[in-house]
Amino acid sequence: MNQIDTLPPLREVIATHGLVARKALGQNFLLDLNLTARIxxxxxxxxxxDVLEVGPGPGGLTRGLLAEGARRVLAIEKDARCLPALAEIAAAYxxxxxxxxxxxxAVDPLAHLTPPIAVCANLPYNVGTELLVRWLTPAEWPPFWSTLTLMFQKEVAERIVAQPGSKAYGRLALLAQWRTDARIALTLPPGAFSPPPKVHSAVVHLKALPEPRFPAQAKILERVVATAFNQRRKMLRASLKGLGPDIEDRLNSVGIPPTERAEQVSLEAFCALARTFEKDRR
Structure with a gap:
């Protein structure tokens, strides 16, 4: 029998500890232990x-990670109400x-983790995207983590894996796909959570590449991409004009029509454009 079977059902845990999900903390608890094991x-x-988990709540995914054999789990939880429930899991493992x-x-997880490290979390909705961007844009690459397995609103998940030409394609897709292999692994309906959110959710799996898919300096690429998508409905010659008076020449030099819009431009082309600005710094 797995140790997970000796712990009470999550609904009982929530009732025992009075863990009513708080909207202010972006909480939606996943109660089905079969689903947490799948994640x-x-x-x-x-x-x-070692596994980093953010926002474990009553510990459904935590139990899944431990039962599935994680060497060690570091769980960072902002809500003190959840700590007694998590302590019960720690006692079982x-x-x-x-x-x-x-x-x-605000917490530096590296002070508590030993590589190799995976990140697996049902992220609170209100900080999920910010955390992902941080993990995708470290000062040095490869990052501290080998893989990210993260729950998002389905709309955010679709933005991560979006391809050029789609409405979901933008800065998040480019940041993710430049340095990782990203895929949607699982989609979950609102009813899987307590309380049910108003939207579907999805689990995204991102595997860190040894080096970026195409050469470019990270800060320059991030600036070019952010500028381009800040006014995504404008032609690039207009949306990027703040980067330099010769922007049309730069676009033409890498084969991007100046009349193109950001959502039509591939990751490879954005990297080529970013490299034209690197030459200015030499």
Missing amino acids: ARVAGDLSDM PGRLQVIEGDAL
């Missing part, structure tokens, strides 16, 4: 990995779960 399996073989009370945006 843990999406992350792959965790037996030789001695030495394998560390819980830190705090804001994931």
Whole structure:
């Protein structure tokens, strides 16, 4: 029998500890332990990995990660009400779960983790995208993590894997696909959560590439992409004019029509454009 079977059902845990989900914290609890186990399996073989989990709540996914064999889990939880429930899980898995009370945006997980490291989390809706961008834009690459397995609103998940020409394609897709292989692994209906959100959710799996897919300096690429999509309905010769008076020449030099709009431009082309600005810094 798995140790997970010795712990009470999540609904009982929530009732015992009075864990009513709080909208202000972006909380929507996933109660089906079969689903949390499936999400843990999406992350792959965790037996030789430390796992970072953000926003564990009552610990449904935490239990899944431990039961599926994670070497060790570091769970960062902002809501102190959840700590007693997480302590019960830690007692069931001695030495394998560390819980830190705090804001994931302020905690340095590397002080508590040993590589290789996977990140697996049902992210609070209100900080999910910000955390993802941070993990995709470290000062050095490869990052501290090998994979990210993350729950988002389905709309955000679709933005991560979007292709040129689609309305969902933008800065998030380019940041993710430049340095990772990204795919949607699982879609979940509102009814899978308590309370049910108003939208569907999806699990995205991102595997870090050893180096970016195309050469470019990160800060320059991020600036070019952010500028282009800040006015995504404008032609690039207009939306990017603030980057330099010769922007049309630069666009033409890498084969991007100046009349193109940002959502039509491939990742490879954006990287080529970013490289034209690198030459200015030499």
